[in-house]
Amino acid sequence: MAGRHLKEMFAAFHRHDELAFRRAAMEVIEEEQGKHHYALARDLQRLLAAGGGATLDSGDVLVLPDPPMDRDGDWSLAAVRAPQVDLAQLIVQPKVSRVLDQVAAEVPRWSELDRHAVPRRQRFLFQGPPGCGKTTAAEALASELGRPFVLVRIDAVVSSYLGETASNLRRVLDFANQAPFVVLFDEFDSLGRGRDDAAEHGEMKRVVTAFLQMIDQYRGPSVLIAATNHPGLLDTALWRRFDEVVTFDRPSVHDIRRLLRHRLRSVPHSAVNIDETASRLKGLPHAAVEKVVWDARRTAVLAGRDKVGSADMAEAVIGVRSRPW
Ligand SMILES: Nc1ncnc2c1ncn2[C@@H]1O[C@H](COP(=O)(O)OP(=O)(O)OP(=O)(O)O)[C@@H](O)[C@H]1O
Ligand SMILES: [Mg+2]
Structure with missing residues (x-):
């Protein structure tokens, strides 16, 4: 690891210069990448992401930089x-x-x-x-x-x-x-x-x-x-x-099935017919498919049921089909 980049990182740390720190850290990552240390480079990158998938014991590594502002400093751009x-x-x-x-x-x-x-x-x-x-x-x-x-x-x-x-x-x-x-x-x-x-x-x-x-x-x-x-x-x-x-195109029925399966993974359900639901959602965007799962889940929760059932899904499909996307 080049001493120059390390010195830059330490100096930036003392100046609380978040951007300079990131710049130097990226140089280190690229250098490790250049040496084909891909696993290390990837770990460093995740750590630098401040929560972007890094497994850290105590909170974020870095504070995110302040956003760019307009001329008068009133609005963040x-x-x-x-x-x-x-x-x-x-x-x-x-x-x-x-x-x-x-x-x-x-x-x-x-x-x-x-x-x-x-x-x-x-x-x-x-x-x-x-x-x-x-x-x-x-x-x-x-x-x-x-x-x-x-x-x-x-x-x-x-x-x-x-x-x-x-x-x-x-x-x-x-x-x-x-x-x-x-x-x-x-x-x-x-x-x-x-x-x-x-x-x-x-x-x-x-x-x-x-x-x-x-x-x-x-x-x-x-x-x-x-x-x-x-x-x-x-x-x-x-x-x-x-x-x-x-x-990015609208999903095929096959994609809709995959998306339903994926989103239902974290939702307790029983007797939901994925194939039938998918074909009824044909032509709608991914966001609509996602909404069906959330709407069905909401109906079940509010009715005091643990699991989403086929009727919840059918009702949710009617709901999303009846609005513009
Ligand atoms: N291809 C996809 N796979 C999985 N989920 C998706 C996909 N596309 C959209 N979603 C879900 O739908 C919601 C809206 O998606 P997103 O905002 O990315 O769409 P967009 O293409 O940017 O739409 P817009 O043109 O309106 O900005 C998100 O919550 C996302 O999880
Ligand atoms: Mg968008």
């Missing part, structure tokens, strides 16, 4: 948190899980790619209909990588002051420059939609384009993910600014 979900909770198509697994394995080895002058995959576009796992996947990726999850608050970033939206985006990216995070610009297509006047469409395109240019030029240590459920709003020529475009 993002929420910074330890990730709470992991990739095992996601039911996605094999092509999606392949990319997510690849990224989880690849990011810790960026320094190796750099040495071989191979471009990193660092900017991702997650697209697809609502409730199919875009936000969850970004958070799970942060958990896999042992990094804090930074959820950009687009509503706070969008400012009615001319030019301030772009400045806010710049502040978020400056923050992402300071330490390795997974940063999600969720529903980023609404960046330019601060005002609902149709004439503002030009302004919206301008802000989104400026955003894409900024992330194109980003060379920092974070993974940047933009998510949208309106891919149509985006000029496809802009897609090449992303290193990877990942499409």
Whole structure:
């Protein structure tokens, strides 16, 4: 382990400089990775995640850094948190899980790619209909990588002051420059939609384009993910600014069955017909499937029953089918 990085870590500890500490710690992790000490690198990464799956005896190792703020310091532009979900909770198509697994394995080895002058995959576009796992996947990726999850608050970033939206985006990216995070610009297509006047469409395109240019030029240590459920709003020529475009589709009946089985694992139940429930949920997003299990569980609990039964599930299915998704 290079003495230089250790000294940086100790100095940062004394200065209470969380970001400098993380930077130096990441260098140590990358170095161990470079020496093919994968198990150690992974353990260190989990510890650095401050609760992201690390088994620690006494609380979190590190305090998370303060979020980036707007010009006047009134609003936080993002929420910074330890990730709470992991990739095992996601039911996605094999092509999606392949990319997510690849990224989880690849990011810790960026320094190796750099040495071989191979471009990193660092900017991702997650697209697809609502409730199919875009936000969850970004958070799970942060958990896999042992990094804090930074959820950009687009509503706070969008400012009615001319030019301030772009400045806010710049502040978020400056923050992402300071330490390795997974940063999600969720529903980023609404960046330019601060005002609902149709004439503002030009302004919206301008802000989104400026955003894409900024992330194109980003060379920092974070993974940047933009998510949208309106891919149509985006000029496809802009897609090449992303290193990877990942499409989250609605689940197949087979996926719905898997998701039901997974979510019912932690719910006592009896005589629930998974196949039948799954076929009745055909066409709905993952979020709806999850809701069925929660709704059925609620009905059972409130009725004083220990177990979810088939009638609870059937009623919950009718409920989710009768609302928009
Ligand atoms: N592929 C999936 N596998 C398992 N659970 C999922 C999946 N997709 C969504 N869910 C569940 O549904 C809920 C909503 O998912 P999420 O917020 O990730 O969807 P989204 O694609 O980001 O939707 P939106 O476009 O509305 O932001 C979460 O609680 C999550 O657990
Ligand atoms: Mg989302």
